[in-house]
Amino acid sequence: MASPHGADPITELITTYNELNSHIITELDEEPSPLEFMRFVAKNTPFVVRGAAANWKATQTWTSKFLTSHLADETVNVAVTPAGNADAPTTYKDGSLVFAKPWEEDQPFPEFLNYVIQQENGQAVDSGEIRYAQTQNDNLRNEYASLFSHVQQDIPFARIALEQESPDAINLWIGNSHSVTALHKDNYENLYVQVLGQKHFVLLPPHCQPCVNEQTLKPMQYHRTQPQKPNDEVLELRPDDNDESGGNGTIPFATWDPDRPLENATAYSYLAEPVRLTLWPGDMLYLPCMWYHKVSQSCFPNDICVAVNYWYDMDFAGPLYPLSNFVRAVNPNSHNR
Amino acid sequence: MASPHGADPITELITTYNELNSHIITELDEEPSPLEFMRFVAKNTPFVVRGAAANWKATQTWTSKFLTSHLADETVNVAVTPAGNADAPTTYKDGSLVFAKPWEEDQPFPEFLNYVIQQENGQAVDSGEIRYAQTQNDNLRNEYASLFSHVQQDIPFARIALEQESPDAINLWIGNSHSVTALHKDNYENLYVQVLGQKHFVLLPPHCQPCVNEQTLKPMQYHRTQPQKPNDEVLELRPDDNDESGGNGTIPFATWDPDRPLENATAYSYLAEPVRLTLWPGDMLYLPCMWYHKVSQSCFPNDICVAVNYWYDMDFAGPLYPLSNFVRAVNPNSHNR
Numbered sequence: 001m002a003s004p005h006g007a008d009p010i011t012e013l014i015t016t017y018n019e020l021n022s023h024i025i026t027e028l029d030e031e032p033s034p035l036e037f038m039r040f041v042a043k044n045t046p047f048v049v050r051g052a053a054a055n056w057k058a059t060q061t062w063t064s065k066f067l068t069s070h071l072a073d074e075t076v077n078v079a080v081t082p083a084g085n086a087d088a089p090t091t092y093k094d095g096s097l098v099f100a101k102p103w104e105e106d107q108p109f110p111e112f113l114n115y116v117i118q119q120e121n122g123q124a125v126d127s128g129e130i131r132y133a134q135t136q137n138d139n140l141r142n143e144y145a146s147l148f149s150h151v152q153q154d155i156p157f158a159r160i161a162l163e164q165e166s167p168d169a170i171n172l173w174i175g176n177s178h179s180v181t182a183l184h185k186d187n188y189e190n191l192y193v194q195v196l197g198q199k200h201f202v203l204l205p206p207h208c209q210p211c212v213n214e215q216t217l218k219p220m221q222y223h224r225t226q227p228q229k230p231n232d233e234v235l236e237l238r239p240d241d242n243d244e245s246g247g248n249g250t251i252p253f254a255t256w257d258p259d260r261p262l263e264n265a266t267a268y269s270y271l272a273e274p275v276r277l278t279l280w281p282g283d284m285l286y287l288p289c290m291w292y293h294k295v296s297q298s299c300f301p302n303d304i305c306v307a308v309n310y311w312y313d314m315d316f317a318g319p320l321y322p323l324s325n326f327v328r329a330v331n332p333n334s335h336n337r
Numbered sequence: 338m339a340s341p342h343g344a345d346p347i348t349e350l351i352t353t354y355n356e357l358n359s360h361i362i363t364e365l366d367e368e369p370s371p372l373e374f375m376r377f378v379a380k381n382t383p384f385v386v387r388g389a390a391a392n393w394k395a396t397q398t399w400t401s402k403f404l405t406s407h408l409a410d411e412t413v414n415v416a417v418t419p420a421g422n423a424d425a426p427t428t429y430k431d432g433s434l435v436f437a438k439p440w441e442e443d444q445p446f447p448e449f450l451n452y453v454i455q456q457e458n459g460q461a462v463d464s465g466e467i468r469y470a471q472t473q474n475d476n477l478r479n480e481y482a483s484l485f486s487h488v489q490q491d492i493p494f495a496r497i498a499l500e501q502e503s504p505d506a507i508n509l510w511i512g513n514s515h516s517v518t519a520l521h522k523d524n525y526e527n528l529y530v531q532v533l534g535q536k537h538f539v540l541l542p543p544h545c546q547p548c549v550n551e552q553t554l555k556p557m558q559y560h561r562t563q564p565q566k567p568n569d570e571v572l573e574l575r576p577d578d579n580d581e582s583g584g585n586g587t588i589p590f591a592t593w594d595p596d597r598p599l600e601n602a603t604a605y606s607y608l609a610e611p612v613r614l615t616l617w618p619g620d621m622l623y624l625p626c627m628w629y630h631k632v633s634q635s636c637f638p639n640d641i642c643v644a645v646n647y648w649y650d651m652d653f654a655g656p657l658y659p660l661s662n663f664v665r666a667v668n669p670n671s672h673n674r
């Protein structure tokens with residue numbers, strides 16, 4: 001693995017990139033033109049547009065009160081976890097690290113939202129469980145279709161630049177500060193718009209795979225149970241029934257958390273220079289395809305966190321996709337899978 | 338080096354890329370807009386625009402007769418080699434492979450051009466040496482400045498997309514079918530315009546470094562000598578005086594020729610799927626940065642080959658540059674350097 005210059009190739013890859021790229025995100029005052037956007041796509045580099053969505057109806061009118069009355073009769077899918085850890089590496093009772101999927105259940109929207117707000121306010125809530133509406137299945141054009149006209153139908157600069165009539169998915173995220181989305185990556189060009197509260201992103205480029213300590217985790221899912229005794233768990237992790245691998249454990253997932261850099265670190269984690277930024281209501285983030293992202297949130301007092309994101313298919317042509325896979329294939333730590 | 342799936346990572350890299358990308362070049366009927374161009378830059382993928390320069394004054398008016406009279410009093414720098422091998426891996430008399438730089442000398446332009454034409458016509462010429470005007474030092478805005486107004490000052494779609502007021506270099510190439518430019522790569526975005534004759538390109542993307550059998554070659558240069566005996570060489574290879582490495586041999590250079598695929602092959606060469614295309618007068622090629630290119634040429638009867646290219650600085654930000662270097666660093670064959 002020694003390179004011609006003697007340095008380890010993975011070390012050299014990460015440090016060369018760091019030397020040539022800033023970990024301070026570019027801030028734009030207005031939406032880029034399609035060409036300006038394409039320049040960022042070309043170098044697979046994020047940017048944020050402050051206030052891009054400040055005039056959207058969603059940003060102007062959505063409050064928890066408005067949403068409660070607007071969706072008074074709706075039932076929505078809610079992800080339920082004991083600690084806000086939907087789709088996250090989680091220690092199982094036998095001590096092993098598993099991939100925990102949330103318990104999903106339908107709840108009347110007003111009941112869901114009331115719970116989220118009460119919890120954020122510090123009021124006692126059933127069992128302390130964390131609820132997050134985050135189905136990531138194009139829910140804003142389906143479950144929440146009645147809200148869709150309050151946001152843009154697409155992101156015009158992205159539609160034009162990427163030549164995609166319509167995003168692959170438009171997702172609504174509603175929760176409180178107890179939900180955290182664990183570090184992961186998606187094969188999408190992502191335009192992420194904050195509506196209520198703040199989102200805190202920690203970002204790493206695709207070639208940082210050797211930093212994130214990817215492990216093959218056994219997929220498990222929380223199940224809501226009827227506790228027999230007072231201390232019984234209400235949400236119990238069980239092997240995932242829908243696991244296509246037949247329970248063999250095939251979910252490769254990052255287990256390093258850039259906010260706890262000394263835990264679960266690899267020999268390369270210390271080289272990572274995460275891009276950190278906070279979105280305020282009306283801000284828009286371009287999160288390039290294949291970037292690792294960890295997402296947490298803060299709510300304003302008595303309020304909720306709401307965001308909308310647009311997923312556009314990434315282009316698998318060109319060098320980025322095969323070269324990113326190559327880094328994983330070469331990384332010696334990928335081999336214990 | 339085995340990947341998690343068992344396949345060799347370099348094999349997987351090259352085959353994945355080949356599956357997701359065509360080795361048939363995209364042909365455009367007209368110049369792309371800056372945005373369209375940026376989409377090709379983003380995926381580091383070549384294209385050709387047939388007839389893009391058909392109306393340029395150069396394409397309309399340059400003939401060998403015109404150039405001879407236009408440059409009747411000029412003296413130009415000429416690269417002289419015994420076999421058309423300027424800047425090419427060449428077998429030295431001790432059997433070793435060296436990097437041969439051409440002998441460079443100033444010649445009156447009419448004499449140079451007459452030689453090139455006579456040789457192309459099959460007429461006997463001094464010692465059979467090959468002459469090529471190919472200084473690659475922005476010669477069209479310097480040595481050949483009187484011709485510069487016959488071509489575009491820049492390539493507008495590239496200037497706008499790449500945000501560069503002016504190309505880093507604009508080069509004129511004048512020669513005949515005996516000159517071949519050996520497989521190599523440049524850190525430039527290259528817009529290449531054919532004016533007279535044909536150019537034949539063989540192209541490989543940057544991650545094909547493991548296919549090209551890069552070797553560290555000792556730099557040598559041809560010198561014109563006064564032969565003592567009839568069979569003495571007129572052009573003699575000598576250690577390069579200007580060699581900055583002090584003659585230690587530091588030029589890493591491709592030694593595999595995609596047109597002789599079984600010679601000097603590596604274990605990966607057979608995986609390469611070169612993009613092949615021929616430019617006709619008026620055609621424009623976008624040759625993306627860091628792509629390997631081998632270039633040969635054919636002249637029409639009694640004629641010469643002339644081309645003009647525009648080099649724009651590449652963007653070292655983003656993943657391509659560090660990841661391409663990573664492939665070299667990981668390639669076990671890079672280690673005998």
Ligand SMILES: O=C(O)CCC(=O)C(=O)O
Binds near residue numbers: 173293307309
């Ligand atoms: O907002 C979140 O909690 C996560 C967002 C995310 O992962 C995404 O947009 O892909």
Ligand SMILES: O=C(O)CCC(=O)C(=O)O
Binds near residue numbers: 510517529633644
């Ligand atoms: O035209 C030639 O002979 C070579 C062109 C070339 O190498 C280039 O444009 O970079």
